[in-house]
Amino acid sequence: MKLLVITDLYPDQFNPIGNIFVKHQVMEMQKHYDVYVFATHMPSFDPKLSFVKRTSDEYHYYFRLFKPLYLLNTFKYWMLVIPAIKKTIGQIKPDIIHVHDCRHVPELVNLAPLLRRTGIPHYLTVHNITTHPDRITNPVLRLVYRFMLPRAYQGWNHIFCVNDQLVKQITSYTSNQSISRIGNAINPCTRISDPLMDEVASFIDGAEFKIISAGNLKVTKGFDLLIKAVSELVKDGIDIRLAIFGDGEQRPSLENVIRTSGTQDAIRCFGGVENTLLRNLYPFFDAFILPSYSETFGIVYLEAMSAGIMAVGVRGQGIDGVIKHGENGLLLVPKSISSIISQIRWMMANPGATKSIAKAGKAMVDSDYRMDQLCASIRTKYETR
Numbered sequence: 001m002k003l004l005v006i007t008d009l010y011p012d013q014f015n016p017i018g019n020i021f022v023k024h025q026v027m028e029m030q031k032h033y034d035v036y037v038f039a040t041h042m043p044s045f046d047p048k049l050s051f052v053k054r055t056s057d058e059y060h061y062y063f064r065l066f067k068p069l070y071l072l073n074t075f076k077y078w079m080l081v082i083p084a085i086k087k088t089i090g091q092i093k094p095d096i097i098h099v100h101d102c103r104h105v106p107e108l109v110n111l112a113p114l115l116r117r118t119g120i121p122h123y124l125t126v127h128n129i130t131t132h133p134d135r136i137t138n139p140v141l142r143l144v145y146r147f148m149l150p151r152a153y154q155g156w157n158h159i160f161c162v163n164d165q166l167v168k169q170i171t172s173y174t175s176n177q178s179i180s181r182i183g184n185a186i187n188p189c190t191r192i193s194d195p196l197m198d199e200v201a202s203f204i205d206g207a208e209f210k211i212i213s214a215g216n217l218k219v220t221k222g223f224d225l226l227i228k229a230v231s232e233l234v235k236d237g238i239d240i241r242l243a244i245f246g247d248g249e250q251r252p253s254l255e256n257v258i259r260t261s262g263t264q265d266a267i268r269c270f271g272g273v274e275n276t277l278l279r280n281l282y283p284f285f286d287a288f289i290l291p292s293y294s295e296t297f298g299i300v301y302l303e304a305m306s307a308g309i310m311a312v313g314v315r316g317q318g319i320d321g322v323i324k325h326g327e328n329g330l331l332l333v334p335k336s337i338s339s340i341i342s343q344i345r346w347m348m349a350n351p352g353a354t355k356s357i358a359k360a361g362k363a364m365v366d367s368d369y370r371m372d373q374l375c376a377s378i379r380t381k382y383e384t385r
Contacts, residue, residue, distance in 0.1 A: 003033040004094035006085065008107045009127060010039035012060055014047060018216070020275045021299045022100050024187050028375040036092050040081055040107060042073065051084055059088055070105075071144060077106035082114060089118060096382055097122040104128070105145065108152045116155040123381065124153075125160040125182065128296055132169045149173050158381045162297040163318040180381075183322070184297045185374035186306060186365070189279040196273065200243060200281055203268060208239040209348050212285040212309075214278055214300050215292065217248030217269075222291035222314070222335070224250070224257060229340035231261040240266060240344070243285070247272040282307035286354070287347055293334040295319060302369050305329065305361035310354050312343060322369075328361035 005026055009019040029035050036057045041047075042065040049062045063080050066072050089097075097120050101108045108124075115122040133149070136142040150173045153159065160182035161167045167181050204210045211230065215221045223244060230242045244254070244267070251269060258267045273281075282288065288304030289312040297318040304311045311329040313319040323329035330347075333339035347354045 001033050001095040002092060003029060003035045004038065004089065004092055004097045005029075005035060005100065006038045006040075006097065006111060007100035008040050008042075009100050009102050010037060010060075012039065012041055013054075014041075014043060017272055017274055021184060021186070024371055025100075025185075025375060028187070028371045029378075032375075032379060033096070036088075036094065038085055038088055040077075050080075059084075061085075070141070074106035074109060077110050082110055085111070086114065089120070094120060096120070098125070098378075099123070100125045100127060102128040104152060105148060109148045112152045112155065121157045121382070123158050123160065123378070124156045125162070126166050126170065127162055134169075153177055160378065160381075164321065165318065166296070182374060182377060183369065184299055184302065185369045185371040186299060186302050187371045189303075189306065190276050192276055192280055194277050194280070196270070196277065197281065197284075200270065200284060203243060204241040204284060206239075207241040207266075209241075209287075209344070210285040211240065211242045211344070212245070212282060212288050212304070213242065213290050214245040214288075215290055217244075217246050217250040217254060219250060220292060220294035221250075222293055223254055225291050225335065225337050226289055226340060227254060227257050227261075227263075227267055229337045229344065230267055231257075231263045232337070232341055233344060234261075234263050234266045238348070242267045243281075244269045245271070245273050245278055245281070279303050279307065282309055285309055287312060287344075289332075289340065289344075290314075291332050291335075291340055292317060297322075301329070302365050305358070305365045306369075308358055308362045310347060310358045311361055323361070326357065328357060328364050330357070 007022055009022045011018055011020055011023055026035055026037060038059045041062045044065050046064055047062045052060045054060055061081050061084055063076055097115055099111055133142045133145045136145060153170055153174045159170060159177060159179045162184050164181055167179055170179055213226055217223060230240060233240050255269055258264055282304050287310040290300060291314055293314055295317040301311045301313055301319045311323060313323045313331055314334050315331045316334060320331060323331055325331040330343050332343060
C-alpha cells in the first residue's frame with residue numbers, strides 16, 4: 001500500500017535537525033508501506049527554491065513566508081502549493097494520506113477540503129497547541145482561527161493528538177470527529193563517536209553537577225530563565241555546568257546574558273547538533289532541564305529520560321502527565337527562576353533519589369514510548385477504517 005505523508009514538520013537541507021521525530025515516524029512506517037513525503041516549508045529567508053524532488057519519495061515545496069500580513073499566506077498556499085499537492089497525489093495515487101500539522105493556517109485549512117474531495121482515506125496528527133484561539137493574543141488572528149478551525153477539523157478518518165489538551169480543544173470544535181491521544185515516541189539510540197563529544201566532556205570535566213538543555217532557541221523555551229538560575233548558583237559558589245544545544249533567533253541574546261553575568265566558564269551554547277549526536281551526549285550529564293512554558297509535547301524530554309538522566313519539565317505543559325513529579329522526573333513552576341534553582345539544589349542534595357527517579361523515567365520511556373508501538377497504533381486505525 002502507498003502512504004503519502006503531507007507535513008509542515010520535516011527536516012530539510014536548511015534545517016536538517018528540526019522536527020526529526022516526524023522523519024523517524026516516516027522511517028518506521030517504511031517497514032510496512034511505500035511511503036512518500038510532501039513537505040512544505042515557509043522560510044523567512046529566500047531559499048531560491050520552489051518545488052524540489054530530493055529523492056524518489058521526498059517532495060519539498062518552499063515558498064517565502066509573508067510576515068507583515070500573515071493571513072495572506074493562506075492564499076499563497078492555495079495558489080502555489082495546493083496545485084503541486086494535487087499533481088503529486090495524481091502521480092503517486094496513494095491508498096492513505098496522513099497529514100502532520102503544526103500551524104493549521106495556512107496548511108490545514110487548505111488541505112482539509114482538498115483531501116475530503118479526493119475520497120482517499122486521510123488522517124491527521126496535530127502537534128501544536130499554541131494556535132488554539134484561547135492562546136492567541138492577536139484579536140484578528142483569534143477570530144480567523146475560530147472561523148477556520150471547525151472546518152479544518154471535519155471529515156478526517158481519524159485525528160491523532162500528541163496530548164490530552166489537544167484532544168479537549170479539538171473536541172470543542174467538532175462533536176462528530178474520531179479523535180484520540182497518540183502521544184509521541186522515540187527510536188533506540190545509535191552509539192557514535194564525534195569530536196564534539198570530547199569538547200563537551202572537557203567543558204564539564206570535574207563539575208559537581210552537570211546540566212544539559214536542548215531545543216529551538218526562542219523565548220518560550222525559557223533558556224534565559226535557566227541561564228539566570230544557573231548564574232545565581234554559580235555566584236553562590238556552586239560548581240555547576242550548563243551546556244545548551246540548539247540554534248534560533250534568541251541565541252545572540254542568550255550569549256549576551258552569559259557574558260554579562262560572567263559565567264562563560266560554567267555556561268556555554270554549543271549550537272545545533274544532529275539528533276543522534278545529541279542523544280549520545282545526554283549520558284554525560286546529571287539532568288536535562290528545559291523550562292519551556294509553551295510546549296505541546298517535547299521529544300527531548302523522552303530522549304533524556306531514555307538516556308537515564310533526570311528530566312525536568314514545566315507544570316501545565318504537554319510533558320506534564322508524562323513526567324510525574326517526584327516519580328519519573330521533576331516539574332517546574334512556569335516562568336520561575338526560583339523554582340529552577342530550588343529543583344537543582346534538591347537534585348544536588350539528594351543524588352540517590354535523583355538517580356532512582358531517573359531510573360524510573362528510563363523504564364517508563366523504554367516501555368511505553370517506543371516508535372514501533374506508536375506506529376502500530378496508527379496502523380491499527382488505518383486498517384480498521
